[in-house]
Amino acid sequence: MIRNWIAKVAVTLAFAGSAMSVSAQAAQPIELIGVVKVDKVIVENGKEKHQLEDPKVVVPGDKLLFTTKYRNASTETVRNFVVTNPVPNGVALASDGADAQTVSVDGGKTWGKLSTLTVSDGKGGTRPATAADVTHLRWVLGVVAPGASGALSYNAIVR
Amino acid sequence: MAQATGVSAGTLIENTASATYTSGTASGTVQSNTVTVRVDELLDVAVAGLTSTPVSAGSGTAVLAYSVTNTGNGPEAFNLAINPAVAGNQFDATVQQVVIDSNGNGTYDPGVDAVLPSGSPTPSIAADGSLTVFVIVSLPTTATDGQTSQVELTASAVTGTGTPGTAFAGQGAGGGDAVVGSSGADDNAFDSLIATLATVSLTKAASIADPFGGSQPVPGAVVTYTLTATVNGTGQVENLHVTDAYPTGTTYEASTMTLDAAALTDAADADAGTASGTGIDVNLGTVAGGTTKVVKFNVKIN
Known part of the structure; x- marks a missing residue:
C-alpha cells in the first residue's frame, strides 16, 4: 500500500515537472507590442499640422494610428513571419494609403491590394472594395534576424 | 455638416495583432497586447x-x-x-x-x-x-x-x-x-x-316712403334701413352680428327683415335673424375677408 502511494506521488510530480517545462518553452522568440495613438489635426497659423497624441478623447471621425512593434528577442532567426491584424469593430481603415497595404475584405480568406478586391453590392453583383470594407490587414515579412525589430502601422477612422 | 455620426458613445475599440512564424524546426503564433480606445x-x-x-x-x-x-x-x-x-x-x-x-x-x-x-x-x-x-x-x-x-x-x-x-x-x-x-x-x-386678419366696416342708409308717394319723414311713412357689413382682409371674422335698435317713435314692420335680399323670419329660430321689440339682430357667423353682407328692415314712423 505504501509503495503504491509513493508511486502515485512520483507520477504527480513528474506531471507537474513536464507542465513547468511547457510554460518555459512558451517564452516566444518574437514579441508583439500594440500601441494606439490618435492623429489630431491642429491648425496653427492657418496651416494644418498633424499631432500624434495618446487617445484621451476620441470621437467618431477621428483618425487612429494602430502600430504593432515586433522584435526578435531570441538568438535564432525567425522565418515565415506573418503579422495579421483584424480591423476592430467601430473603425474603418483610412482610405489614404490603404492601397499600400495587403488587405482582406472577406474575413481573412483572401488577400490582395485593395484596388484588386471586390465585394458584393447587395444586388447580386459585385463592386470595387473600399477601405471601409477591409476586415483584416496582413504583413508578410519573411525573415527576422536575431535582435532585429520593426513597426507595422495602419490608420483607421472611428466610424 | 449636420450629419449623423456612427459608433455609439462608450464603444470600446480593441485592436490585437497576431503573428505566425517558424523558428528552427518549431512553428509558433504570438499575440500582441490589446490596445483599447473608448469612444467619447x-x-x-x-x-x-x-x-x-x-x-x-x-x-x-x-x-x-x-x-x-x-x-x-x-x-x-x-x-x-x-x-x-x-x-x-x-x-x-x-x-x-x-x-x-x-x-x-x-x-x-x-x-x-x-x-x-x-x-x-x-x-x-x-x-x-x-x-x-x-x-x-x-x-x-x-x-x-x-x-x-x-x-x-x-x-x-x-x-x-x-x-x-x-x-x-x-x-x-x-x-x-x-x-x-x-x-x-x-x-x-x-x-x-x-x-391673416379681417376688418369689418358697417354702413347704414335709410330711405323713406311717405303715404303720399313722397319721401317725407311724416307719421305713417315707412323707413327702410340698409345695413351693409363689409369684411376686408385675408382672414375671417367670427361670430359677426349685425344689430340695430329701432329709432324712438318708430315701430318695426313685421316680417320685413332680409339678408342679402332673402327674407328672414322675426322669430328666434333656425335662420340668422331675430326681430325683437327693441331691435333686430342678424347673426352672420364666420365671414371671410372680401365678403359683403346686406341686411334690410322697415320701420314705420308713429
Missing part, C-alpha cells in the same frame, strides 16, 4: 423648421413645427430657446406654449402631446433620433393683416456647448468624455408666420 460622446444637433410656407395666424393660435435631431453619438437632452423677436419682423408673435410631439405622429394633438414647462429640457433623444417640437403662438394686438414674422428655435445640448472640440471630462454617455462636435452642440432654425 460627440455633442451635435441639427434643428430644422418644418413649415415650408408661412403659417397663417388669425384671431386664434397658430402652430409652428420644428425638428430637433441628435446628430451626436450618444443619448442627449437639449435645452430649447424660443425667440419671437427676430430682426426684420413686422410683428413679434406671443409664445403661448412649447409642446413635444409625445406620440411622434408629427401633428399637434392638444391634450395628448406634452407641454414642455418653461426652462425644462427636452426628453433625452437617442443618437440619430429626432424630436418634433411645436411652438404655439398668437398674434399681438398690434399685428395687421398680411404682416409677416419669424420665430426662431434654438436647441443646445444639456451637457454643454462651445467651440468644436470643447471637452467635458467624464460627462459623456457610456462613461467617457463629452466633446462638442462641428455644430457647436447647438443649432437654430426659423419658422415663418403671416397674419
Whole structure:
C-alpha cells in the first residue's frame, strides 16, 4: 500500500515537472507590442499640422494610428513571419494609403491590394472594395534576424 | 455638416495583432497586447423648421413645427430657446406654449402631446433620433393683416456647448468624455408666420316712403334701413352680428327683415335673424375677408 502511494506521488510530480517545462518553452522568440495613438489635426497659423497624441478623447471621425512593434528577442532567426491584424469593430481603415497595404475584405480568406478586391453590392453583383470594407490587414515579412525589430502601422477612422 | 455620426458613445475599440512564424524546426503564433480606445460622446444637433410656407395666424393660435435631431453619438437632452423677436419682423408673435410631439405622429394633438414647462429640457433623444417640437403662438394686438414674422428655435445640448472640440471630462454617455462636435452642440432654425386678419366696416342708409308717394319723414311713412357689413382682409371674422335698435317713435314692420335680399323670419329660430321689440339682430357667423353682407328692415314712423 505504501509503495503504491509513493508511486502515485512520483507520477504527480513528474506531471507537474513536464507542465513547468511547457510554460518555459512558451517564452516566444518574437514579441508583439500594440500601441494606439490618435492623429489630431491642429491648425496653427492657418496651416494644418498633424499631432500624434495618446487617445484621451476620441470621437467618431477621428483618425487612429494602430502600430504593432515586433522584435526578435531570441538568438535564432525567425522565418515565415506573418503579422495579421483584424480591423476592430467601430473603425474603418483610412482610405489614404490603404492601397499600400495587403488587405482582406472577406474575413481573412483572401488577400490582395485593395484596388484588386471586390465585394458584393447587395444586388447580386459585385463592386470595387473600399477601405471601409477591409476586415483584416496582413504583413508578410519573411525573415527576422536575431535582435532585429520593426513597426507595422495602419490608420483607421472611428466610424 | 449636420450629419449623423456612427459608433455609439462608450464603444470600446480593441485592436490585437497576431503573428505566425517558424523558428528552427518549431512553428509558433504570438499575440500582441490589446490596445483599447473608448469612444467619447460627440455633442451635435441639427434643428430644422418644418413649415415650408408661412403659417397663417388669425384671431386664434397658430402652430409652428420644428425638428430637433441628435446628430451626436450618444443619448442627449437639449435645452430649447424660443425667440419671437427676430430682426426684420413686422410683428413679434406671443409664445403661448412649447409642446413635444409625445406620440411622434408629427401633428399637434392638444391634450395628448406634452407641454414642455418653461426652462425644462427636452426628453433625452437617442443618437440619430429626432424630436418634433411645436411652438404655439398668437398674434399681438398690434399685428395687421398680411404682416409677416419669424420665430426662431434654438436647441443646445444639456451637457454643454462651445467651440468644436470643447471637452467635458467624464460627462459623456457610456462613461467617457463629452466633446462638442462641428455644430457647436447647438443649432437654430426659423419658422415663418403671416397674419391673416379681417376688418369689418358697417354702413347704414335709410330711405323713406311717405303715404303720399313722397319721401317725407311724416307719421305713417315707412323707413327702410340698409345695413351693409363689409369684411376686408385675408382672414375671417367670427361670430359677426349685425344689430340695430329701432329709432324712438318708430315701430318695426313685421316680417320685413332680409339678408342679402332673402327674407328672414322675426322669430328666434333656425335662420340668422331675430326681430325683437327693441331691435333686430342678424347673426352672420364666420365671414371671410372680401365678403359683403346686406341686411334690410322697415320701420314705420308713429
